Amino acid sequence: xxxxxxxxxxxxxxxxxxxxxxxxxxxxxxxxxxxxxxxxxxxxxxxxxxxxxxxxxxxxxxxxxxxxxxxxxxxxxxxxxxxxxxxxxxxxxxxxxxxxxxxxxxxxxxxxxxxxxxxxxxxxxxxxxxxxxxxxxxxxxxxxxxxxxxxxxxxxxxxxxxxxxxxxxxxxxxxxxxxxxxxxxxxxxxxxxxxxxxxxxxxxxxxxxxxxxxxxxxxxxxxxxxxxxxxxxxxxxxxxxxxxxxxxxxxxxxxxxxxxxxxxxxxxxxxxxxxxxxxxxxxxxxxxxxxxxxxxxxxxxxxxxxxxxxxxxxxxxxxxxxxxxxxxxxxxxxxxxxxxxxxxxxxxxxxxxxxxxxxxxxxxxxxxxxxxxxxxxxxxxxxxxxxxxxxxxxxxxxxxxxxxxxxxxxxxxxxxxxxxxxxxxxxxxxxxxxxxxxxxxxxxxxxxx
Numbered sequence: 197x198x199x200x201x202x203x204x205x206x207x208x209x210x211x212x213x214x215x216x217x218x219x220x221x222x223x224x225x226x227x228x229x230x231x232x233x234x235x236x237x238x239x240x241x242x243x244x245x246x247x248x249x250x251x252x253x254x255x256x257x258x259x260x261x262x263x264x265x266x267x268x269x270x271x272x273x274x275x276x277x278x279x280x281x282x283x284x285x286x287x288x289x290x291x292x293x294x295x296x297x298x299x300x301x302x303x304x305x306x307x308x309x310x311x312x313x314x315x316x317x318x319x320x321x322x323x324x325x326x327x328x329x330x331x332x333x334x335x336x337x338x339x340x341x342x343x344x345x346x347x348x349x350x351x352x353x354x355x356x357x358x359x360x361x362x363x364x365x366x367x368x369x370x371x372x373x374x375x376x377x378x379x380x381x382x383x384x385x386x387x388x389x390x391x392x393x394x395x396x397x398x399x400x401x402x403x404x405x406x407x408x409x410x411x412x413x414x415x416x417x418x419x420x421x422x423x424x425x426x427x428x429x430x431x432x433x434x435x436x437x438x439x440x441x442x443x444x445x446x447x448x449x450x451x452x453x454x455x456x457x458x459x460x461x462x463x464x465x466x467x468x469x470x471x472x473x474x475x476x477x478x479x480x481x482x483x484x485x486x487x488x489x490x491x492x493x494x495x496x497x498x499x500x501x502x503x504x505x506x507x508x509x510x511x512x513x514x515x516x517x518x519x520x521x522x523x524x525x526x527x528x529x530x531x532x533x534x535x536x537x538x539x540x541x542x543x544x545x546x547x548x549x550x551x552x553x554x555x556x557x558x559x560x561x562x563x564x565x566x567x568x569x570x571x572x573x574x575x576x577x578x579x580x581x582x583x584x585x586x587x588x589x590x591x592x593x594x595x596x597x598x599x600x601x602x603x604x605x606x607x608x609x610x611x612x613x614x615x616x617x618x619x620x621x622x623x624x625x626x627x628x629x630x631x632x633x634x635x636x637x638x639x640x641x642x643x644x645x
Contacts, residue, residue, distance in 0.1 A: 269296070501524070
């Protein structure tokens with residue numbers, strides 16, 4: 197696409213689109229939580245659980261002193277509270293950090309600087325503990341131009357320790373600490389001040405128990421021989437490629453199971469690029485401007501007039517009024533493009549027989565993970581298996597997720613052997629559901645003689 201149109205903007209769409217449903221729900225949740233102080237509770241005595249109340253830091257001296265302390269410890273637990281549905285870049289409202297001795301809440305809305313924090317978290321000598329931390333790691337890359345390098349995600353580790361993936365932090369705290377977390381403040385207005393005692397306790401609990409959980413999971417994964425797999429999987433969280441949007445992947449995700457010809461796929465790719473430009477100009481999340489399904493419908497229909505845009509279900513009128521001409525111009529440009537300039541055609545299509553075989557391979561993959569105490573959600577998605585199968589069907593050695601790292605040995609090699617007719621699967625589950633744990637130790641995947 198040619199350079200996106202650039203228009204002066206005074207956040208025209210912000211006033212029209214407002215907070216959106218998610219923002220309204222967040223405000224309602226904030227009003228619903230109680231005003232009382234958080235009830236007292238007894239924390240277990242443990243050298244890896246900081247027992248003192250969280251400290252709110254608002255000055256550069258306080259922040260730098262804590263970061264220096266955390267560096268000397270060589271590890272820090274990290275989380276953020278942010279609002280992501282109202283701006284192009286999520287608004288960070290609070291940063292939670294902990295060492296085994298202290299929990300601090302760094303408040304940028306009261307003037308606390310975050311640059312020392314990003315520098316600390318990007319330090320390869322400091323191990324950073326997170327839980328489901330991908331979104332929390334993005335600000336480090338955005339602020340420094342480089343991702344964190346030494347991260348352990350307890351949600352990932354749990355997936356290799358015979359726990360479900362994804363798993364909530366509250367479930368791990370309940371199991372390994374014996375405390376039930378209050379989740380009343382999960383979805384609230386974190387940009388309102390002053391923060392209530394319940395807010396402070398909730399935020400602190402997101403990092404307070406990560407050291408104990410990480411230690412417990414490390415013992416389990418080491419016993420099972422999965423500690424290297426956990427390290428490898430966590431390294432993928434800080435791979436720079438993780439933070440760079442892939443336009444083709446974004447387009448394919450919007451296409452879904454629909455059948456698009458090359459011109460429609462080109463239109464969708466260009467429309468998603470324009471949507472991102474509009475979102476930046478208007479300071480809104482891209483999906484608040486146009487949802488993926490709406491973009492797909494526009495690319496499929498290729499409308500020629502604003503009335504036709506408005507006829508598409510859920511197409512916001514303010515977007516048509518402000519950016520309709522740019523969208524129609526984009527579609528007209530794609531309509532007139534030479535065939536050679538269009539993006540590649542649709543990925544390989546699955547036949548009915550293909551779908552059955554892919555589903556069988558997915559079940560095989562799940563069993564291989566289950567045998568090792570690894571949740572299948574970490575192993576391979578159906579799209580991974582589909583690509584693997586379709587490439588192998590064409591005589592190619594499959595590449596991608598199943599051809600690299602720990603997955604290549606655990607999943608890729610057995611699946612390819614199965615496709616080549618060199619392996620078969622025998623699975624036995626006796627004794628009813630209660631016998632599942634006993635059977636779990638003996639699923640058989642054997643070479644065909």
